[in-house]
Amino acid sequence: MPRISLAFAAALACAAAVSAAGPASLDADGVYRGVNLGGWLVLESWLSPSVFAKHGVAAGAGEWQFCEKVGRDQCGPALQEHWDTWLTEAHIATLAEAGLQYARIPLGYWIVDRNSTEPLPAGGWWYLERAVGWLKSHGMRAVLDLHGAPGSQNGHDNSGRTGDIQWPRPGNVNRTVAVLAEIARRVVAWDASGNASMAGAVAGIEVLNEPWTPAVGGPVTYDLLRDFYVRAYDAVREQGFNGTIWVSDGFAGSGPWVGVLAPPQYTDVLLDSHLYHAFGGPTTNMTAWDTVRFVCDQDGPGVAGRTDADWVVVGEWSNAVTKRNPPGGRLQGGAASWLRAMLVAQLGAWDGSFAGGPGRGAGPGKGSFFWNFRTETGEAGWDLLMLLDQAGAPPQLSTAALSEFEFSC
C-alpha cells in the first residue's frame, strides 16, 4: 500500500473552502471526526452484559423489557450505577486528547417523556447534562440522537424495545415530534442560560435513528419519513435551535431523500448513513486486507458520489467485519496493524480525503462517528478506547497526526 502523500496535500488545500460548504456546526477542521457514546442512556446488552447479568435480565432485552423485569420505579435507581460508570469524564478526556471533536449520544424518548404506563427509567437527563458539560470543557461538542422513539422504529434493543415496530402509528409519530421539540427546548435553554459551561455544546440533533424502511424489509415507509422529517425539522427550529438537524437515510441510500429538506427553505440539514462491514454485504467473504482495499476503492467513491443529499455523515461505522472479526482481548501485532489501516482507510473514505477523492470535506462526505467508544467485552473492532489504548488506532485521529500515519489508500 502506498504511503500518504499527494492525497493528503490535496485535502489540505481544500480545507479552507470546506467550512463554508458544510454544516454550520462544523469547526475549522472542516469535517466531523466523532465517536458514539452508545450503550449508555439506551442499554444494549452486547455492549454492557454485566448490567443485565446483575439484574437477572436476559441478554438481548431492550430497556423497556429490562425495566419491566427490574420494576418501573426501581429501574432509574438501578441504572444510576451504570450511568455513572459506563461514561466518565476520564473517557471523554481520552477521546478529546485523541483528536475526537464530536460525540453522538443515543437517547430514548423517555429521557424527556416517560408516561405512567411505561416501564422505563427516570433520571437520565441529569447524566446527559453532566456529560454535555464534560464534552464542552474538553473542547468537544455533542450530537443528541433520538435512538429510541415511541413504539420502536426498528424493533431492535437499541430502540429501547424489542418486538413489533409500532412507531408508524400516528399517535407515536406525533409524540416523537413533541419529544424532539422538548429536547430542543432544553438545549436552547442551555444556550440561553448564560451558563458558559453548557452554551453551544450541542452541535446537532438527530430526529430518528435507523428507522426500519423497506430497504431492510421494514414497515416504515419513505412517505411517512419524509413527512415526519419536515415536521421534526419545524418543531426543532420553532424552539430556536439553530444547530445542524440530522436525518437518517434508513439504509436506503440514494433515492428517497432527493429534495427532502432542501435549501433554501430548510437549512443546515445532514443525511446520516450507517456504513458497516459487519453485517454481510459485498465484503462478506473477503480477507481482512481485501476489505481494506474495498474501503479504499469502493466506499470512498461511494460516499463521494452520493446524490441524495448535499451533505452526508457516516454517523455509525466500525472496524468489525462479517468474518475474521479480530479476536477479543489484547491485540496481537498483526491485528493491530490491520485495525489501524482499516480505521484510517475508513476515516478517509467517509470524509473524501482518499486518493483520487474530492479532498477532505470537499465532497458530500462530511466525516464520521465511530461506533462505539467502548465495549465491556473487549471486542476490538467495536471499541475505540481499546484501540487507542492498545495501539490498534493511531494515538491521534487529528488531521495533522493522520498525515504522518503509515497507511493511506
Ligand SMILES: *[C@@H]1O[C@H](CO)[C@@H](O)[C@H](O)[C@H]1NC(C)=O
Ligand atoms: C403512554 O404510553 C403508552 C405505551 O407506550 C402509549 O400507548 C400511550 O399512548 C402513551 N400515552 C401518552 C399520553 O403518551
Ligand SMILES: *[C@@H]1O[C@H](CO)[C@@H](O)[C@H](O)[C@H]1NC(C)=O
Ligand atoms: C397527529 O398530529 C396531526 C397534526 O397535528 C393531527 O392532525 C393528528 O390528528 C394527530 N394524530 C393523532 C393520532 O394524535
Ligand SMILES: *[C@@H]1O[C@H](CO)[C@@H](O)[C@H](O)[C@H]1NC(C)=O
Ligand atoms: C445560534 O444560537 C445561539 C444561541 O442559542 C447564538 O449564540 C448563536 O449566535 C446562533 N448562531 C447562529 C449562526 O445564528
Ligand SMILES: *[C@@H]1O[C@H](CO)[C@@H](O)[C@H](O)[C@H]1NC(C)=O
Ligand atoms: C452550569 O451548568 C453545569 C452543567 O449542567 C452545572 O453543573 C452548573 O451548576 C451550572 N452553573 C450555573 C451557574 O448554573
Ligand SMILES: *[C@@H]1O[C@H](CO)[C@@H](O)[C@H](O)[C@H]1NC(C)=O
Ligand atoms: C459468501 O460465501 C457463501 C458461501 O460460499 C456464499 O453463499 C455467499 O453468497 C457469499 N457471499 C458473498 C457476498 O459473496
